[in-house]
Amino acid sequence: MESSDIRITQHPILDFPDRRKIKFYWEGKELEGYEGEPIASALHAAGIKVLHKSLKQGCPRGFFCAIGNCSSCLVVVDGVPNVRACTEKLRAGMRVEMQEGVGPVPASKE
């Protein structure tokens, strides 16, 4: 699916207001998304569905509930693991990585 087809521009009931386009990074690659939308929605619109690798067998995982209930979509954001991609809002310059299992131990801030 082309990225131009995946964003809804015309809808019989809803209007989707113009939002600010920003750049962020997925696995080091620069992508575009809308400021304030969930990370998962920006990634989905960019054709990325695998967000996480399961703990024991490394099976691919995507989002499942999209409202923060299920933890299927955990990603690493700016070095911090276990961030729910479906509820965390996208910010300009965010560095998002696929999380493998429990993810890295975040660096201490002290």
Place this chain on the structure above:
Amino acid sequence: MKPDVLMTTGIPSKEQIDSATPPGSRRKQGPFVVIECFQEIPCDPCYHSCRFGAIKPFESLNDIPQVDWEKCTGCGVCVAACPGLAIFVVDETFSDTECLIAMPYEFSPLPGKGDPVHLLDRSGDKVGEGVVHRVVPGRKPQGTPVVWVRAPRELSLNVRNLLPSAGKGGNNCV
């Protein structure tokens, strides 16, 4: 137990459709409503939408709506009001060969007057060709647009959906 066609296919039986259609004498007099609501569900907006008292008062919220054909003017206000999108208006007096059918149409883009459309039956199959006669657009986000189409008269009780012939409609059958 006899299988319930409506609940196995989503398509009402002939008996159910007959029960929602007025007698032939009334059909010759002008537009009439067809309420394809055959299951008791807790819902009453159709009754409140009718200014002519053509939908009889509900004793219980779960009642199936009953129509007083003599009071129905075929105005189509209830078509846009029904939350289940189960109400249609048919006018078999439009011309010798054509009828008018009013249908709720919540897809984008809305067709315009004069646009050719494919006419679809209750299972989404194309059964004929028609032309848009009138469009009553609903105001976003609450409204439900109602599209009146001109259709071959013999299809008056078969056609329950449309698909713009030109361009892309947001319809599954495209």
Place this chain on the structure above:
Amino acid sequence: MKTTELAIVGAGPAGVCAALEAASCGVKVTLIDREEQIGGQLVKQTHKFFGWHEKSAGTRGIVISGDLADQVKANPDICFMGSAEALGYFQDDGVLLLETPVGIQKLKPERLLIATGASEKMILFPGNDLPGVYGAGAVQTLMNVHGVRPGKSVLMIGSGNIGLIVSYQLAQAGVKVAAVVEALPNIGGYAVHASKIRRLGIPIYTRHSIKEAYGTACVEGAIIWQLDDNWQGIAGTEKQLDVDVICLATGLTPLCEFLWQAGAEMAYIPELGGFVPLYDENMETTVEGVYVAGDAACIEEASTAMAEGRLAGLAIAYSLGKVPADEFSRKRAESLKELDELRAGPTSGAIVKGLAVMKEQMRKRVSQ
């Protein structure tokens, strides 16, 4: 520590209606939700609701949520805490722990209402963990809230109201629905919803289920098959569907971790959605001062969730001495009558049966 007369966890239809009812009686309410906005799952319901004309029937969920949010914001007795995730309820101290944008906060309410809603049930089939297998509600959120299509072609599993409504909404968003499969012999949701998608050309296969989803990293297709009377797939009836999304609409189950933690007595009542808290006619659980409403109490429609919320709000106001006894009993009787009428039709048979089981368990408990 911050205190409040009533804390409500969940600002969906049940929680908001409880807040408005309680505040109208003079109760100071703190309404908590992990989302920034008010409305819970109403914010993605683009269809028109059933129920009474006087009580928002015929109005789209998104419009109802906007109206409710305006009422909450205009009410000085309701403090809305958005982006605040309730982490736990510690019954010994009566303290609710919240993660807010300014850090962890403690809140001690005199009364607590749990209106946390529900989560989607998973079903078993090979490939059910592949990305591309989504809850039906997730797909609704993605397209109706965020404006992103889930994919090109969808297999919907389950023909309850959610499965039927989301299929219709997928078509409205320009996404093809390849099929709806239903394991039961009959369509589970309202006939009008089923008719609405049939005339779009979407097939509904009853007595069918998914055999498997396939794909290497994501869903690339699905195989469905017919079921026999023992719910086993019939070899030779397989159909291969070229879909990139599989949507699960196989039921919801109450999200009631807080009630487990609070020590509320729970019972497994499948008709109500699985494990549910026991509660009385005031929506009060077996833990004094802890109430429940909406899908967290029993899986039903949003219209019943709103009615239950109003009932809980009223009962809480009464328990705090804000409503005279005669007014309370009159309004409660009206509220119970309203719920009875919403559940009077044949489509509510299972719910009524489940609630009777609940009532019996409560009665036994009181007589012990």
